[in-house]
Amino acid sequence: MHAHSMKSDIISAIRELTGLSSEILDRVIDRYMEPERHYHGLEHIQRMFKMAAAKNITPSRAQALAILYHDVVYIPGSTNGQNEMLSALLLRQHAHGGLVPAQVVDEAVTIIHDTISHTASHHSSRLVLDLDLSGLGAHWEQFHADSEAVFREVQHLVRDTQDYYEKRAAFFEALCKRAQIFLLPDFAPLEPVARQNMQQTIYAVRSDNTKENR
Numbered sequence: 001m002h003a004h005s006m007k008s009d010i011i012s013a014i015r016e017l018t019g020l021s022s023e024i025l026d027r028v029i030d031r032y033m034e035p036e037r038h039y040h041g042l043e044h045i046q047r048m049f050k051m052a053a054a055k056n057i058t059p060s061r062a063q064a065l066a067i068l069y070h071d072v073v074y075i076p077g078s079t080n081g082q083n084e085m086l087s088a089l090l091l092r093q094h095a096h097g098g099l100v101p102a103q104v105v106d107e108a109v110t111i112i113h114d115t116i117s118h119t120a121s122h123h124s125s126r127l128v129l130d131l132d133l134s135g136l137g138a139h140w141e142q143f144h145a146d147s148e149a150v151f152r153e154v155q156h157l158v159r160d161t162q163d164y165y166e167k168r169a170a171f172f173e174a175l176c177k178r179a180q181i182f183l184l185p186d187f188a189p190l191e192p193v194a195r196q197n198m199q200q201t202i203y204a205v206r207s208d209n210t211k212e213n214r
Contacts, residue, residue: 010046013053017064024094031072039149040074048131055186059127062104065091066111066128076154081116088112118175126183133181136197137190143197162208169205172198 015025032042048067052059059067073086088109095105107124114125115132135146151164158164175181176198182191 010049014045014049014064014068017049017059017061018068019061019100020065020068020094021099024099028068028072028094034074036076036153037074038152039146040071040153044071044135047135048128051131051134052127057127057186060124061100062107063111063124063128065095065100065104065108066115066125067131069108070112070115070128070132074153077157081113084112084116120183130182130184130187133194134187134190136175136181136194137187138193138197140197140200147201162205165201165205166209169202172202176202 011025011029015022018025020028029042032040032045034041045068049059049064069087069091070084071087072090073083075083091108091112092105107122110122111125111128114121114129118129118133120126120129136143138146147165147168150168151158151161154164158167176195180191181194182188
């Protein structure tokens with residue numbers, strides 16, 4: 001289904017929260033509908049907004065813009081936060097000319113930059129970071145489906161599924177070393193589930209390696 005025909009309730013809510021024109025929003029949505037996207041697509045953005053609504057949290061305008069734009073530029077294999085930097089620059093371009101107040105744009109850009117390392121340099125980043133990682137605390141089937149979707153995006157950059165999951169396990173290990181993955185009390189219930197999901201992935205990868213080395 002093309003982006004322009006997706007006038008669902010969630011799209012209407014995103015338009016209202018961000019204050020963007022329909023034309024700009026459609027252009028952003030078109031990027032999320034790129035066929036190479038399997039995880040970092042429109043569904044990921046919608047899930048973040050839906051999760052906020054389910055927790056009765058209304059994102060500020062800056063937070064809503066950051067959610068919408070944080071993955072708008074997504075080229076697998078980009079390093080050092082290039083995707084996020086370019087996403088923030090696209091937000092600046094779209095917001096130019098008084099459509100969004102400069103202070104709001106600056107705050108949204110800060111939040112997007114914080115998604116590079118998933119550390120909050122600004123208090124308003126915490127909600128967006130928690131929403132971005134909330135899929136880690138989903139039930140196992142959804143968590144695994146998300147991992148498989150990311151694999152489809154990066155499969156041209158890895159040798160095989162084992163290589164992919166070894167890299168993913170390393171990413172999960174780094175996250176698990178954090179004292180706290182989720183920063184707001186509303187998301188605390190996801191913490192044990194996320195850790196269990198990630199540990200299960202790590203264990204599966206380590207077990208496979210042990211079998212191969214016997």
